[in-house]
Amino acid sequence: MKLSAISLVLWWWAAAASASAPEAVAVVHQLRPAVGWGAQLVREKGEGVITCGSWRVGVEANNVRGWRTIPAACEGYVGHYMLGDRYRQDSIVVAIEAAAHAAALRLAGNGSDVWVFDVDETALSNLPYYARHGFGVEPFNPTLSNAWVNEGAAPALPESLNLYKKLLSLGIKIVFLTGRTENQRDVTARNLKRAGYHTWEKLVLKYCIYLFITPSSSPS
Numbered sequence: 001m002k003l004s005a006i007s008l009v010l011w012w013w014a015a016a017a018s019a020s021a022p023e024a025v026a027v028v029h030q031l032r033p034a035v036g037w038g039a040q041l042v043r044e045k046g047e048g049v050i051t052c053g054s055w056r057v058g059v060e061a062n063n064v065r066g067w068r069t070i071p072a073a074c075e076g077y078v079g080h081y082m083l084g085d086r087y088r089q090d091s092i093v094v095a096i097e098a099a100a101h102a103a104a105l106r107l108a109g110n111g112s113d114v115w116v117f118d119v120d121e122t123a124l125s126n127l128p129y130y131a132r133h134g135f136g137v138e139p140f141n142p143t144l145s146n147a148w149v150n151e152g153a154a155p156a157l158p159e160s161l162n163l164y165k166k167l168l169s170l171g172i173k174i175v176f177l178t179g180r181t182e183n184q185r186d187v188t189a190r191n192l193k194r195a196g197y198h199t200w201e202k203l204v205l206k207y208c209i210y211l212f213i214t215p216s217s218s219p220s
């Protein structure tokens, strides 16, 4: 699947390139002939030089898979994206489209209309945590990450909170569905309320096997 997806993209690129003048491919714009958007360079093993922007598009298209950390050279690139205006702009686009979709729905209006939100990086933002931990350059650390979650201090992603309020005003009920586990139910509920999500129909967390294994339950 990965190879066919990549070859499809390459085929499309080759077709597009051959259809236009070769020099138009070599230089997209005379005034900015370097590397364009996402100019930080990443050297991947044996693959020459690519930019952080190209790596990101590869990830978003799911052609780059199985990555555990972002390339070290891209910390600044991701940090500027997240802390600057662009992340919020991209969030606004998604929220506008989602609100338009909701407004166009033919609702049953009998209390059975439900909208499902993910929690992390959707309803809540863990940006304060990632800003202290290299924006994904550091390998994921479950201990530090859980300690952050247990503070219950994650802010709302403002565009998601706006969407949430619009959905409620349409009479749609809210379900939160998260990869967090049952042992984080209380802190997650508290965090959601603190961030402005005051009501929901259900908060669905992952089953947590560790809740049921205690030293005293080991077979004798």
Ligand SMILES: *[C@@H]1O[C@H](CO)[C@@H](O)[C@H](O)[C@H]1NC(C)=O
Binding pocket: 108, 110, 111, 112
């Ligand atoms: C609400 O309306 C929908 C669509 O008409 C129907 O499928 C559903 O069973 C209704 N639910 C309740 C609780 O009445």
